Amino acid sequence: MTASLPVPNDIDPEEPDRHSSARVVRISDTVSQPSEKPRRPARPPRQGGKSAPRKKRSAAAPVDPGPPPPLPSDLEIAASVAAAIIVPPKPPLPTEAPPAASAPETTAVEESVPAVEESVPVEQATTAPDAPTVETAPAPAPPAPPVSEPVVAPPAPVEAETEAQPEDEASPHAPVVVPTLGAAAGEALVLRGVTKRFGSTHAVDGIDLTVPAGTFYGLVGPNGAGKTTTLSMIAGLLEPDRGTIEVAGVDAAAHPLAAKKLMGVLPDRLRTFDRLTGRQLLYYYGVLRGLPPAVVESRTTDLARAFDLQEALGRSVSDYSAGMLKKVMLAGAMIHSPRLLVLDEPFEAVDPVSSAIILDILSAYVAHGGTVILSSHGMELVERVCTRVAVIVAGQVLAEGTVDEVRGELTLEQRFVELAGGLSDVEGLEWLHTFSG
Ligand SMILES: Nc1ncnc2c1ncn2[C@@H]1O[C@H](COP(=O)(O)OP(=O)(O)OP(=O)(O)O)[C@@H](O)[C@H]1O
Structure with a gap:
């Protein structure tokens, strides 16, 4: 279940520096590994000298579901690799967001993305055959910790909105009340x-x-x-x-x-x-x-x-x-x-x-x-x-x-x-x- 719903790669195209500092794996490189797997069983024994290191590399992989059948396309290969890289523990998923009267909502959009990037490992990298290469940051060693219940308020009449202010100088530590005049009507x-x-x-x-x-x-x-x-x-x-x-x-x-x-x-x-x-x-x-x-x-x-x-x-x-x-x-x-x-x-x-x-x-x-x-x-x-x-x-x-x-x-x-x-x-x-x- 979890493997079929991996959390996607967290890519922020507007922050190239972050990705350049991370260990970046081109999907085309990643794809080359599983593409050899189907051929391995058919390789004659005379290649024994080379097969040993391959087995060693395979054993070092975090999760290896075994040699897949021959894959017809890069897309499926990429999906297979992504599924094999990480199978995170599935955190308890809420069925309904609780009222978040006391829960602090993330207010500044810019702040939420880095926070997630740090905590979420890369789990999926797919690309279409003709699509431009997608670069993905490799997963950090530990899996993502379980995520707490959401703090998303359901749609409700607005009484007051907490927001950093002024927004051009947004600070998460200085929430202020934004007037909600029309909401009253x-x-x-x-x-x-x-x-x-x-x-x-x-x-x-x-x-x-x-x-x-x-x-x-x-x-x-x-x-x-x-x-x-x-x-x-x-x-x-x-x-x-x-x-x-x-x-x-x-x-x-x-x-x-x-x-x-x-x-x-x-x-x-x-x-x-x-x-x-x-x-x-x-x-x-x-x-x-x-x-x-x-x-x-x-x-x-x-x-x-x-x-x-x-x-x-x-x-x-x-x-x-x-x-x-x-x-x-x-x-x-x-x-x-x-x-x-x-x-x-x-x-x-x-x-x-x-x-x-x-x-x-x-x-x-x-x-x-x-x-x-x-x-x-x-x-x-x-x-x-x-x-x-x-x-x-x-x-x-x-x-x-x-x-x-x-x-x-x-x-x-x-x-x-x-x-x-x-x-x-x-x-x-x-x-x-x-x-x-
Ligand atoms: N970026 C722009 N630069 C110059 N003129 C623009 C720009 N955007 C819209 N316009 C002009 O503003 C007017 C309104 O365009 P708008 O796209 O809002 O119309 P619309 O009602 O959405 O039309 P449609 O039903 O065709 O989508 C048009 O004359 C359009 O040429």
Whole structure:
């Protein structure tokens, strides 16, 4: 059981110095060892002079499951090696996170990663045949100590958030109370006058939004309307030129770490560390959010099952299909059970079965008090699942309210087309029907 769920390598691509100082093993080197194993039984006795040292090296390995059968690919070889390197003792895994009223949560994201790196040995290194080589730090001699129960607070109304302050000078020893003004009114997200320009383009032009906690909120609008720009500012990926953003009452400009801690984000364009395997990526997401490794492992199993990614977890993310990539990143956005999910086109490229599963997951999340704000071009889907909707056109909110309020007597799609200025003129494309090619 444990061997099938190794904690992935802890790779922080932003800290090359750490890895350069560690003993680094290229996976291609590691792979060369097991590739000899299948050949060993077939080697004639005249090689006895060489076989002795090989036996000695084999005996020195921490765990050797015996000569594997011939392996057809580097991927399987790597997986086999990873499984043979370390089988850590499985710590007691919690089924439910206890209320963490007295447990100190990790507050500064930057601090949690080094701490985990020190305590977690490398257990897995996989790569796809054509994927770039993944470097992995070898496991320290002792296995990881059992990890204590998680200290992750379940989604709950925010009264006060403990956070290092000011965040640019974050100190774990100086917690202060971050004001949570909007939380008292049950607002998961409040935007006031949020504006963003790119040169002469007014991408977002003074947007006001109020998203009550426990809402499934849809952001719709034509291409280039400003949805992604808005979600990117909410997520802290872009800085507004003007205006304020509050996440559960936390001023995102004054307390960006506190605000980000409350959110899970599925960003636009899905840029991620795609040389990692899916398991490694989720591990990275989890420890980055301050989760204990055993909790990450447990939740990774749950999420992989929910998103039908079990088979894909050992493969390089760069080899994922568009829908698989979206699902693994959605899983990464959820792994720390945030209060608010900010999802840019979560259903784009996802198959209908997976979409239905994702919808189920999100609906249950909202039913338990979580809040989802998503952008989508799927009017029927938004109409069906969202409780509130905002129609954005040219960077401005043209309609906002419950789905019924916004659509009125029309369907949401008809209302959308109406607000977006109607259908464009398709005259002038007669040449397309000449089939001259
Ligand atoms: N980094 C950028 N640099 C310059 N212009 C940008 C940048 N990002 C967005 N824009 C512009 O801002 C406007 C809003 O873009 P945005 O991506 O927010 O729209 P959108 O509603 O998400 O569109 P779509 O539905 O096509 O994803 C567009 O005119 C776009 O060209």
